[in-house]
Amino acid sequence: MAQLIIGTAQFGMNYGIANSTGQPSEKTIREIIECATANEILYYDTAISYGSSEEVLGKIFGELGIHQQVKVFTKVPKRTKTDSQASIDNSVKRSINRLKTDQLFSLLLHSESDYLYLEELRKIKEAGLCKHIGLSTGHDPSFNSEILKNQNLELLQIPANLLDRRNLVPNILDNAAEKQIIVRSIYLQGLFSIMPQVLSVFHRPLRSLLEQLNQIAQNFGMCIHELALRYILSYLPDYIVLGAESLLQFQNNLAWFKRGPLDRNILKKVNAVSYDLNFQLITPHLWPK
Template identity: 30%
Template sequence: MSKTNLILGTVQIGMNYGIANATGKPDIKTAREILQAAWDGGIQEFDTAIGYGESEKILGVILHEMGVSSLAQINTKPHGSWNGQDFSEVKKDLEASLKKLHVEQLNTLLFHNEAILESWTPKISDAVNALRDEGKIRNVGVSVYSADAAMRALSNPAIDVVQIPANLLDRRFEKAGILHKAQSLGKALQIRSIFLQGLLFMAPHQLPAHMAFAKRDLADLHHILCESNLTLTAAAIGFVQAEWPGCKILIGAETQKQVLDNLDAATIQISPEIIARIKKQFPDVSEQILNPSLWGK
C-alpha cells in the first residue's frame, strides 16, 4: 500500500451533501466499501466533524472493525458555533469525538469558523497547547474562506494546519501568495473544495434556474477538458497537485467507484500547456460562483 497526498472527507457518509449528489447518504455497506477502498489505496487521513451528521460515529466504527484505528490520522471539527470564549465547550466536543472515533488522539483539531481568528487570545493558545501536551491532539488547524483569514491563521504560532478552498476556477489564494507564506513558516496546507462541492461535475443544462450565473464558466471549462481529453476528476486533482505542491488534497466520495476514480486521477500528470490554458481562461471568476454560501436556492 503506497501513501497518497489525498485526504478522504467523510461528510458524505454522515449526511446528504453536495449539489451534484445523486445517490444521497450511503448505507453502511457502501460506507464500508468507501473506507476500505480508500485505505487499500493508500489514504490514511480522514476529515470529519461533529456537525457532519453520523460521520464521526460511522467512521469510528468502520475503522475500528478494519483494525486500523490506531494507524489512521483523523481530523475533526468541534461545533462551528464556538465563539472563542468558553474553551470547555471545545474540550467537551473533543472528548465526545474521541469516544465516537474510537481513538485516543486526533491528528488535527480543526476549527471550522474562521471568525475565531479575530478573537484568538493567548489563553486559547495555552488551551490548545495543553491538549497537545496531554496527547489528545497532534495539531491545531483552522478552515478558512478568505485569503486574509488564511494569512492570519498562518501567522498564528499556535496553528499548524490551514485548510483553504482551491480548484480549477479559483485563483484567489494563489494570487495572495498563501503557498509561499505557508512554506516560509513551515505550516501545512490542506486544499478543499477541489470539485466546488460537486458543481464542476454538472453540465450547464443541469444547473438549477437560480444558478444560471455559472453556466458560461462551466461550459468553457467542460469545453477545455473535452478538447484536452481529460476527465473532470483527473483535471481537478491534477491541477491542484501542480499548483499546490506538497499540500494535502481533500476529496469526498459517495461510492467506492468515486474513491477508485480519485485515486487513479491522482496518478495523472497534467501538461503545463493545459494548466496554462485553464489559468488564462479563468483568471478572476466571480465569487458568486466560488462561494457556495452565495448560491441561494
Template identity: 30%
Template structure:
C-alpha cells in the first residue's frame, strides 16, 4: 500500500492559502478517488467540520478505503460528540471507520474526557472504530499525550521546515509505543510549493525562503518533489497526508514520488510560520 494518504478538506471547503480553484466539484472528487485507488492509496482523512466532505465521500462510496474522521468539541457534551460520530457514519455511508481522532487536544483536559474515552473504547470493542487517536498541533501536545494516555493513532504537523518532532524525539517515542503516525501540513498549506505569491506578512522569512529554494535547486528536485519526498522518506511516519483539488494535482503528486535517499531538512524554528492559525492573512 502507498505511504500516501488523501486529505479531503478540499472536497468540502475552499481551503489553503494558495488555493485558487476553490472547493472540488463532485465529478472531480470521483476522478480523484478513482486515481487514488489505482495508485494503492488506502486511507482518507476527513472530519465533520470539513464542510460537506463526509457527505461527498458517502455519495461516491468509500468502502474500498480506510477512513479517519474526527470528533466535534467536547464542550458540546459527550452525548453530542457520540451523536456526531454516528452522523459521520451515516454521511459517509459506512458502518465503521479505521480511526477516530480527538480533533481538539484541549478536550483531553476536560473533566468529561474520561467518560468520553470509555465510550470511544466501547465503540472500538464493537468494531465501529479500529483506532482511537488525537490530532495535534505542537510538540507540547504530543508530550502531554505520551505522558497521559495510551492511544493507537496520532496526526501531527510535519514538513521540511517543521522538524520539531524529530529534534524533540517525539516521533521515536511514538514509534516505540506502536502509535501509527500520520503527517499533515507537508506542504505547509502550499507555501512549500510556491513562494512567489505570499503577501507581506511572510516577508520576514524571505532570506530563509530564498536559501531553501537554492538548496532544493541544488538537489535537482522540484519544490513539490523535495517537500513530498522529505516526508515520505522519514521512516517514523506511517502515512503522509496530501490534499488536492483535482485529478491533475494528484497525478503531479504521484509523478513526484522518487526512490530517494533521506533528504536534508531546512528547520525554521518560528511558530509564527509553522502554525497556520497564527498567520496574519
C-alpha cells in the first residue's frame, strides 16, 4: 500500500496553474498538518527551492511538538561544477536547522542531471544527517530505468498522471527491486482543476481528452481528481505526493486516497482512451510563463 506524502511547495510560494488563492496562510497550513497528524499522515515533501516551505514546516512542527514524529523528504538545489562536498553538507545542515530536526528522513537531488552527486549524498547519509537518499527526475523513462541500477540510489521521485504516462512502464515500476518509487504531479500542477471548456489557448488541444476522462469519472461517481489519484494508486507506487492549498483540499485528497486503486474495469476504460499528445502540453517546465 502506498504512503501519502504531503507536498508543500504551496506552503512556501504561489504554486500551481489553477491556484487562485495563492500561498495558504500559516493558520491554514497548521490546520492541514493537524488533520494529517490526527490521521497518522507523517510524510512531507519539501525543497530548499520551495520558498519559505522548510521554515514554515519547522515552525509548525515545533509548535505542535511533532518534529520527532514527522518524516521529511527535502531536496538540495541543482549543483554547479564548483560545488564542493562542504557546500552540499552546509546546504543540508541549513535545511535541518530550518526544519528543526536532527535528521532528515530522506534527502534527494532536485535535478536528474545531478545524479553523479549521489556519492556525495551517500557520505551525508553515513554522517547521520539523513536516513535515505535519492533523486528527483523528469519525464525520460530511459534515464529513469537506467538510474535505478545505481547502487547509491534508494528513492526515485518521478512525475506521472492521467495524461503523462511516460514513466508508467514496466521497466521502471516492475524493476525497482530494492528501490522505492515516489510519484508526483498527480494532478499535473492543477491542470485537472480547470474545466475543459475554459482551458488556455496553449492547453486547448487537451480539451477533448479531458472531457473524455471527466466523463469516465462521472460515469463511476467520481470527480476527475479522484480518478487521477486512484489511477496512480493502481500502479502500486511506494509513495505519492499530493499538495493542498486548503484544509478541504487535503481532506478530499485523504478520502480519495483511502479508497485505494481503481477497479480493473475502470482502469481498463481509462487506458483505452487513445491520445496522441504534444508532450510540451503535459510537461510543466515547458509551459508558457
